[in-house]
Amino acid sequence: MSARNLFVASMLSALIVFPSAEANAAGETTDASLRSSYSAAETAREDAKTPAEMLAVIGQYETLAAAGHASSALRLGDIYLQGTLVDQDLNKAAANYQRAVDLGHTLALSKLGRSLLDAGRPEEAFTVYERAVREGVPGVSIVWAKLHLRNAFGAKSDPALGLSELERLWAEGEEQAGVALAEAYRVGSDGDTELKESIQILERLAQGGDPLATEKLALYYRQGYGVEGDLGKAISLYQEAVAKGRTSALIGLGTTQLKAGDGPAALASFQKAQDAGFKDVGLRIAVGHITKAFGSASNVQAGIDVLRPAAEAGDANYAKAALDLLADGKKFLLDIPKVMQTAEEAAANGDGGAASALMKFARQKPRLVDNPVEARKQYLEKYRDILPERALATEEVALVFEGRSSRAARPELSKLLGGYTGDTYQYGLQQVFFRDKEAYTYLVQQELSKLGVYSGPVSGRLSSRTIRAILRFCNSNGIYDECIHGPMRGTAMRQIVDAIGRARPAVDG
Numbered sequence: 001m002s003a004r005n006l007f008v009a010s011m012l013s014a015l016i017v018f019p020s021a022e023a024n025a026a027g028e029t030t031d032a033s034l035r036s037s038y039s040a041a042e043t044a045r046e047d048a049k050t051p052a053e054m055l056a057v058i059g060q061y062e063t064l065a066a067a068g069h070a071s072s073a074l075r076l077g078d079i080y081l082q083g084t085l086v087d088q089d090l091n092k093a094a095a096n097y098q099r100a101v102d103l104g105h106t107l108a109l110s111k112l113g114r115s116l117l118d119a120g121r122p123e124e125a126f127t128v129y130e131r132a133v134r135e136g137v138p139g140v141s142i143v144w145a146k147l148h149l150r151n152a153f154g155a156k157s158d159p160a161l162g163l164s165e166l167e168r169l170w171a172e173g174e175e176q177a178g179v180a181l182a183e184a185y186r187v188g189s190d191g192d193t194e195l196k197e198s199i200q201i202l203e204r205l206a207q208g209g210d211p212l213a214t215e216k217l218a219l220y221y222r223q224g225y226g227v228e229g230d231l232g233k234a235i236s237l238y239q240e241a242v243a244k245g246r247t248s249a250l251i252g253l254g255t256t257q258l259k260a261g262d263g264p265a266a267l268a269s270f271q272k273a274q275d276a277g278f279k280d281v282g283l284r285i286a287v288g289h290i291t292k293a294f295g296s297a298s299n300v301q302a303g304i305d306v307l308r309p310a311a312e313a314g315d316a317n318y319a320k321a322a323l324d325l326l327a328d329g330k331k332f333l334l335d336i337p338k339v340m341q342t343a344e345e346a347a348a349n350g351d352g353g354a355a356s357a358l359m360k361f362a363r364q365k366p367r368l369v370d371n372p373v374e375a376r377k378q379y380l381e382k383y384r385d386i387l388p389e390r391a392l393a394t395e396e397v398a399l400v401f402e403g404r405s406s407r408a409a410r411p412e413l414s415k416l417l418g419g420y421t422g423d424t425y426q427y428g429l430q431q432v433f434f435r436d437k438e439a440y441t442y443l444v445q446q447e448l449s450k451l452g453v454y455s456g457p458v459s460g461r462l463s464s465r466t467i468r469a470i471l472r473f474c475n476s477n478g479i480y481d482e483c484i485h486g487p488m489r490g491t492a493m494r495q496i497v498d499a500i501g502r503a504r505p506a507v508d509g
Contacts, residue, residue, distance in 0.1 A: 034069050041072065045079075054085035065096075070103035074111070081115055090119035106132075110140050117147075122154040129153075141169060142177050149184050163188070170201070178205050179212050186225055195226030206237075211246035218249070222256050231260040247276040251284075258288070263295030280317070282306060287321055290330055304332045311339050316346035320357040327357075327364035336368055347383050355383035356391035363398055373402055393420065393428035397435065406436045410460065413439055414446060426501040433493050440493075441466065447500050448473055462488070470496065477503075 041060040048054045058079065064072035077096035080089045097112035109132035116125035129147065132140040147153060148162025163184055169177035178201050185198035199220060205213030218237035221230045238253035254269035267288065274281045288294050289303025307325075310318035312335045319342040322334055340361070346354035359379045366372035380387075380395055387395075400412045417428050433440040438460040445466060448454035453476075454469035467487060474483035474492075477499040482492045 031069075034064060034067060038064055038069060038072055042075075045075070045084075048085060051085050054079070058086070065099060065103070068103055070100045070105035070108070073097070073100035073103060074105055074108050077108070077111060077115065081111075081118070090115055094119055094121070106135050107137055109135065109137050110143065117152055122152060123156055126153040126156040139176065141165065142174070142180055145169070145177075146180050146184075149188075159188075175205060175208070175210065178202075179210070179216055182213070182216065186220075199226050206240075209244065211241045211244035211249070214241040214244060215246050215249040215252060218252055218256070222252070222259070231256055235260065247273065248278065250276065251278060251281060254281075254284075258293055261295075263288075263293055264297040267294040267297045283310075283317055283321055286318075287325065290325055290332070308332065308334060311342070314342050316342055316351060316354060319343045319346070320351075320354050323357040323361040326368075327361045340369075347379075347386070350386050352383070352386040352388050352391070355379060355387055359383075359387075359391065359395045363395070373399075389422075389424040390427045393424050394431050397428050397431040401435055406439050406460070409436070410439055410442050413443060417443060421504075422501065425504065426497050429497045429500070430494065433497075437462075437488065444470065444496070444500070447504065451503055473499065 037060070041057060041064065044060060045054070045057045048057050058076065061072040061076045061079075065076065073096050077093045077100060078084070079086060080096065081093035082088070094112060094115040097108050097115055100108035101112060109128055113125045113128040113132065116122070116128060125147075129140065129144045133144050145162040145165040148157050148165075149159050151157040151159065163181075166177050166181040166184060170181050182198040182201040185194040185201075188194065199217070202213045202217040202220070206217050214237055218234045218241060219225070220227055221237060222234035223229065234256045235253060238249045238256060241249035242253065250269050250273035254266040254273065257263075257266035257269060267285065270281050270285050270288070274285065286303040286306040289299050290307065292298040292300065307318055307322055311322040319339045322339055323343060326332075326334065326336075340358065343354040343358050347358060359376055362369045362372045362375045362379070369375050376395060376399065380392075380399070384392065396416055397413070400409050400416055404412070413432060417425055417432075420428050429440070429443060432443060441462050442458060442460035445454055445456070445458045445460070448469050449458060451473070453473045454466065456463065456465040456469070470487045471480065471483055474480045474487070474496065479492075479495045479499060482495050486492060487496060
């Protein structure tokens with residue numbers, strides 16, 4: 001923005017007074033002077049390069065909104081929501097979206113609801129979305145249903161209502177509801193029937209040319225959701241989605257090509273995604289180079305040259321990746337204190353991945369961290385509530401073994417895992433297996449004793465009696481064919497742990 005335009009923007013904000021004007025549902029006004037001034041403000045916003053210039057633009061929009069211009073209030077909401085050359089302020093965003101609604105811009109209801117959710121005000125958001133549905137805001141019924149399914153409205157969430165609404169919209173021919181319904185069936189599936197219905201919906205939409213449905217269907221074949229996994233089919237579907245204009249499918253395509261072992265093709269797909277504007281793909285490319293995931297196309301130094309400056313400049317995602325890579329044994333120069341500080345700040349703001357990276361780094365690279373065991377304990381205390389289940393179980397199990405013999409650790413492990421449920425228990429028991437086979441055997445003997453399957457001593461020794469008990473347990477849980485080849489094999493262990501995890505609530509609950 002030129003100095004002259006900045007002066008004009010400031011004067012416009014301070015001096016011009018407009019008569020009030022009526023707006024339609026989209027916030028459009030019939031007042032020609034307001035429309036002209038709004039157009040000038042839009043140009044000034046697009047030209048703004050500094051906070052001072054944006055402040056002047058905000059003054060323009062404030063003057064217009066005060067004169068009754070709903071779209072200006074909406075634009076103020078966008079600026080504060082996105083933090084465009086100003087500090088992000090979700091409550092200011094919500095206040096301005098509310099002002100736009102009050103001025104007659106009913107289409108602003110969906111943005112108001114979104115900003116309230118982001119600001120941690122779910123029950124207010126619920127009321128706003130209910131009104132948007134009643135007033136027929138386009139597309140909001142699908143969003144409203146999906147938010148119910150995600151329990152986004154807190155105590156007011158009703159997943160069953162969200163599912164039934166998607167089913168109604170789909171039955172009435174609303175194709176945009178189809179992908180959401182298919183995803184709801186997949187996530188909430190407890191059997192083959194819903195997965196088959198999900199696949200049928202996606203296939204119908206994909207055959208009709210829907211690129212999003214095609215991309216989703218590719219994921220099913222990649223992961224084996226309700227179908228036999230087929231990486232070749234998944235790659236073909238991702239390529240079809242890209243050809244239909246779904247450029248985000250390039251990321252799934254690259255991921256699948258990596259899984260299929262075609263590193264150079266994966267790199268090419270990721271580079272196309274980056275060229276299309278998906279900035280986060282740059283980190284994937286850098287990590288892929290450093291880990292040599294791209295095979296002959298890998299360039300380790302090129303990856304480091306991207307990763308290191310971004311991590312040291314304070315990018316939390318790059319900082320997490322750098323710590324993870326160093327923890328995994330990759331070697332490159334890094335300002336570790338600075339990068340750890342970035343990760344700590346991200347963790348303090350609720351980033352569980354940053355907390356996980358910090359603990360993993362301190363655990364795997366203790367020589368690079370001051371008082372590493374104490375640091376891990378402090379991280380665990382600070383970030384327990386935001387840690388992913390796997391990271392929590394991994395760290396707590398590791399700390400039990402710290403400074404203890406296998407035999408001394410067993411009672412503490414029993415106590416620790418006794419307080420775990422669900423996936424956390426399964427991750428924890430797996431971690432014990434990887435660290436100490438006798439401690440793992442001890443815990444399995446305990447659980448099988450509780451289940452009445454094992455009656456021998458709980459000693460940690462893999463006796464013939466213990467093996468027979470494990471095989472009986474495997475047989476009763478339909479995994480005998482895996483266990484018979486050796487219950488201490490990795491794949492058998494995971495199935496045994498999963499089966500014990502499912503059985504435990506009936507015993508301990």
